[in-house]
Amino acid sequence: MSKLRSPNVVFRIFILLLCAAMPVIAPLVGEPYWVDIFMRVMIWAIAAISLDLILGFGGMVSFGHAMFLGIGGYTFGILAYYEITNGFIQWPLALLFSGVIGAVVGAICIRTKGVYFIMITLAFAQMIYFLGVSAEEFGSDDGMTIYDRSQFAIGSVSLDLGDPLIFYYFTFALMLVVLWLVQKIVNSRFGMVIRGMQSNEGRMTAIGFDPFRYKLVCFVIAGVICGLAGILMANAEDFISPDMMHWTKSGELIFMVVLGGMGTVFGPVTGSLVFLFLSEILSNITHNWHLIFGPFLVLVVLFARRGIDGLFSKREKPDA
Amino acid sequence: MPEKILQIQGLCKSFGGLTATDNVNLDVFENEVNAIIGPNGAGKTTLVAQLSGSLDPDAGQVLFAGQDITRLPAHTRSHLGIARSYQITSIFLDLTILENAALAVQAHDGHSFQFFKPAAEDRRLIDPAMELLERVGLADRAHLPARVVSHGEHRQLEIAMALASKPRLLLLDEPMAGMGPEESQRMTDFLQSIKGTVTILLIEHDMDAVFALADRISVLVYGRVIAVGAPEEIRANLDVREAYLGEGEASDAGS
Numbered sequence: 042m043s044k045l046r047s048p049n050v051v052f053r054i055f056i057l058l059l060c061a062a063m064p065v066i067a068p069l070v071g072e073p074y075w076v077d078i079f080m081r082v083m084i085w086a087i088a089a090i091s092l093d094l095i096l097g098f099g100g101m102v103s104f105g106h107a108m109f110l111g112i113g114g115y116t117f118g119i120l121a122y123y124e125i126t127n128g129f130i131q132w133p134l135a136l137l138f139s140g141v142i143g144a145v146v147g148a149i150c151i152r153t154k155g156v157y158f159i160m161i162t163l164a165f166a167q168m169i170y171f172l173g174v175s176a177e178e179f180g181s182d183d184g185m186t187i188y189d190r191s192q193f194a195i196g197s198v199s200l201d202l203g204d205p206l207i208f209y210y211f212t213f214a215l216m217l218v219v220l221w222l223v224q225k226i227v228n229s230r231f232g233m234v235i236r237g238m239q240s241n242e243g244r245m246t247a248i249g250f251d252p253f254r255y256k257l258v259c260f261v262i263a264g265v266i267c268g269l270a271g272i273l274m275a276n277a278e279d280f281i282s283p284d285m286m287h288w289t290k291s292g293e294l295i296f297m298v299v300l301g302g303m304g305t306v307f308g309p310v311t312g313s314l315v316f317l318f319l320s321e322i323l324s325n326i327t328h329n330w331h332l333i334f335g336p337f338l339v340l341v342v343l344f345a346r347r348g349i350d351g352l353f354s355k356r357e358k359p360d361a
Numbered sequence: 362m363p364e365k366i367l368q369i370q371g372l373c374k375s376f377g378g379l380t381a382t383d384n385v386n387l388d389v390f391e392n393e394v395n396a397i398i399g400p401n402g403a404g405k406t407t408l409v410a411q412l413s414g415s416l417d418p419d420a421g422q423v424l425f426a427g428q429d430i431t432r433l434p435a436h437t438r439s440h441l442g443i444a445r446s447y448q449i450t451s452i453f454l455d456l457t458i459l460e461n462a463a464l465a466v467q468a469h470d471g472h473s474f475q476f477f478k479p480a481a482e483d484r485r486l487i488d489p490a491m492e493l494l495e496r497v498g499l500a501d502r503a504h505l506p507a508r509v510v511s512h513g514e515h516r517q518l519e520i521a522m523a524l525a526s527k528p529r530l531l532l533l534d535e536p537m538a539g540m541g542p543e544e545s546q547r548m549t550d551f552l553q554s555i556k557g558t559v560t561i562l563l564i565e566h567d568m569d570a571v572f573a574l575a576d577r578i579s580v581l582v583y584g585r586v587i588a589v590g591a592p593e594e595i596r597a598n599l600d601v602r603e604a605y606l607g608e609g610e611a612s613d614a615g616s
Contacts, residue, residue, distance in 0.1 A: 230467055230475040230483070233456075237464050240453040247413060247451075249439030249468035249526060258474065 049353035053307045056314060060213055064206055078321060080209055082314045083216045084273045089297040089309030090223055091266035096295070097303035098227050099259045100239030101151070104159045105166025106294050108146075109264045111173060111286030112139045113271025118281035119179060121187045128191030128202075132272060139268025140261050142169075147260035151253060166291055173283030184282025191276060202276060212273055216310070219266055224306045226262070235259050239304075300341055302348030311349045363390040366530060366560050367412070372421035374407055374584075381407040382418065383584035389530070394556055396563045396571045398595075399581035400604060405564045406448055408581070409534045412562070413445040414438045425530065439468065444528035446519040448535040448564075452507050459503040461518055462490035465525035493521040497551065513544040520551070530560045537567045549573055572596070580604065 059066075060079055067075040088110060095101040116135035125131065146165045153161055174182045190208070193200040202208045226232050234255045237245045242252055275281045284290075293316065301312025319337070323330035345352055367389035374382040381404040389395045397405055410416035412423060414435030423431045430438055453461050463486040467473060470485060480486060494500045497517040502510055507518065516536060523531055536552070537545045549570045552561065556574065565571050571578065571592075578595040580588040582604045588595060595601055 225477050225479075228479045228481065229477055230473040230480045230486075232476075233460065233464055233467065233480045234473045236456065237453055240455045241451060243415060244447075244451045244453065244522075245464075245468075246435040247415065247439060247445055247447075248465045248522060249436050250473070251434070251436045255473065 047354060049307075049350055052311075052350075052353045056307075056310060057217075060216070064209055076205075076209065078317055080212060080277055082310075082317050083212045084270050084277060085294075085297060085313040085317065086310040087216055087219050087273065088267045088270035089294050089301070089313050090219055090306065091263040091270070092294045093298045093303060093306070093309045094223055094226070094235075094266070095259055095263045096298055097305070097308070098232065098239060099235045099256060100242075101256065101260065102159050102295075103150075103162040103260075103263075103291070104288070104295070105146075105162035105164070105291050106263070106267055107286045107288070107290035108166040108169045109139050109143065109267035109286075110271035110274060110290065111169060111281075111283065112142050112264075113268030114275035114281045114285055115173065115179070115271075116268075117191065117272045117275050118185060118187050121189055121191075122179065122185065126189045126192045128193040128200075131191050132269075135272050136265050136268050139271070140265045143261040143264025144257065147257045147264070151256045151260060163288060163291070166286060166288060170283050170286050170288070173286065180282065182283050184280055184284065187275060187279050187281065190279070191272075208277065212277070215269065215273065219269070220306060220310070223266075227306060231255065231258070296338055298348075300338065300348055302350030305348070305350045308348050308350040315349060363393060365389065366391040366426055367562070368422075368424040369412070370422045370424070372408075372411060372423065373419045374404075374411060374416065375419060380584050382411065385421070385581075385584070385586055387579055387586060387589070389560060389562055390577065391529075391560050392557050393576040394552070394561045394563055394574045396565060396575035396578045397581055398565070398568070398571055398578060398601075402583075403581045404584040405581055406534055407584075409445060409532050409562075409564060413443060413532055436468075439526055442526070442529035443532065444523040444526050444530070445532040446516075446523045446534060446536055448538055450512070450515040450519060452515060452518055452522065454508045455506070457504055457506055458494065458499055458510065458514075458518055459487070459490055461507055462493050462503075462521050462525060463487060465522040466490050466493070469526045489525070493525055494518075496524070497521045498547070512539050513541070516540060516544075516548065520548075524555075528559060530562065532562045532564075534564050535566060536563070537565060537570055545570060 060083060063079040064076050067073050092103065092106045095103055113135045116138045117131050120131045120134065150158055150161045150165065179185045190202040200207065200211065202211060227236065234250055238252050238256060245252060271285065274285060297312035297316045298309050300316055301310065302308030320330065320334060323333055341348065365388045369385055369387040372382050372385040385408065397408070399405055407416065411418045414433055418431065422429060425441060425443060430441065453464065463480065466486050466489045491500060491503065494503055497520050499514060499517050499521065502514060520536060537548050540548065545567055552574055563571065563574060575592055578590060578592055579586050580595065580601050587600050587604065588598050590598070
């Protein structure tokens with residue numbers, strides 16, 4: 042891994058520095074709302090990295106990944122609704138619940154492949170979406186405002202997530218942890234198995250791996266990380282609604298991964314940055330911004346198959 | 362008489378109206394090279410697929426070292442000591458040669474629920490993987506992506522990966538497929554060098570290789586075994602000549 046001078050490493054460090062410095066930069070250039078956008082970029086990046094783990098590395102195209110945003114967000118929101126605001130209770134429970142749902146949904150979905158996998162993950166996401174819609178106690182499809190952010194306090198030391206700056210850097214730190222963690226995972230023995238499954242599952246079985254258990258654990262890990270993004274999202278917006286797990290959100294996550302570069306750990310960060318900024322800029326120009334955004338995505342898929350991250354790294358031979 | 366390590370009994374497999382494996386009975390003896398020859402479409406690869414576990418037979422039984430393995434999944438068979446190579450190269454094109462071999466080693470080194478230690482620096486994987494690559498003559502190519510090396514080198518890697526599990530039974534599906542004469546000779550020499558240490562079920566069209574290596578040859582035509590015997594017997598067998606060359610030319614047959 043002695044690629045410190047390659048252009049994509051420089052590019053990645055630049056984006057991370059941009060994230061780190063945005064609360065300073067934005068007021069200087071007179072665009073304070075950029076801090077808000079970067080906040081969202083980092084949260085979506087965490088979700089997109091988790092999707093990339095199963096999609097880019099594991100070859101499992103889930104079209105229902107946003108369900109975990111909802112599970113993380115709702116678990117946190119419902120606990121807050123019942124006045125359990127202690128983050129040390131909320132967060133582990135929300136992550137645990139994301140993992141449990143991931144295990145159940147994964148155990149069923151992973152038995153299928155290709156288009157069937159796409160459809161069945163979508164079906165599960167829709168089920169959970171409509172569960173949210175039908176939950177009248179928690180605002181049905183209007184959603185529910187959350188009045189207290191998570192409280193993290195040990196003795197007299199406490200972390201005030203209500204402070205925008207503290208919340209911003211808290212999210213930034215979590216994104217770095219997730220990047221580090223996923224980087225570790227994809228290069229570990231477990232990661233090699235996952236990448237092997239994506240590359241050639243038949244051969245993996247022939248050399249002695251049982252695909253099911255490894256894919257399932259991968260699906261659960263991705264679900265937990267995405268659940269984390271869901272908790273952050275609900276905290277950031279002080280609001281939960283079924284909309285956060287609408288199927289279009291799952292689609293947007295896929296776009297972010299493809300845009301940034303599938304199968305690269307950092308790609309989804311770039312993807313979510315470009316995705317959110319472009320949609321922000323374009324929607325300011327015209328109401329029909331999807332007309333421009335759609336073709337742009339098509340062009341990326343056609344001409345930059347390894348995404349934006351791929352543009353900055355050395356060209357490898359294209360697929361045969 | 363050596364032990365029967367693999368016993369195939371009444372094995373049948375059809376795809377729609379096509380019978381690819383038609384009541385095949387075959388014994389494979391330990392540490393011998395057992396070759397299966399037959400014209401294209403004879404059902405050789407289908408047979409290997411049923412032995413390795415990637416395809417379920419319709420009827421019949423497969424016994425490995427006395428154990429019924431007919432319905433066991435492929436990964437379980439791998440751990441019992443059966444390894445295979447593929448006629449159409451089946452490797453991990455996105456990984457390097459070394460990573461391919463290391464993954465095959467990893468499959469037989471405990472479970473892979475290790476999430477933090479980098480696999481690339483894991484000597485328990487890299488050392489045996491390098492050793493395998495050296496054995497098949499790929500050591501100097503270890504760090505190249507599998508995608509960029511030649512067809513012949515893919516074939517060598519296939520063998521290295523099959524050997525990684527230290528198998529008792531090696532199913533080789535046309536290891537020389539698509540190779541030039543020189544490469545074929547090298548592969549034959551290599552198989553010669555491991556002969557006697559592992560049971561080999563060899564499927565091959567290259568008759569020079571088959572007759573050089575095999576202790577026993579079975580002839581498969583339209584899914585049926587029409588002849589079994591020592592190489593000399595098979596060479597002399599008229600049915601075999603017909604199957605390969607057609608009746609009229611049988612008199613000119615040679616290898």
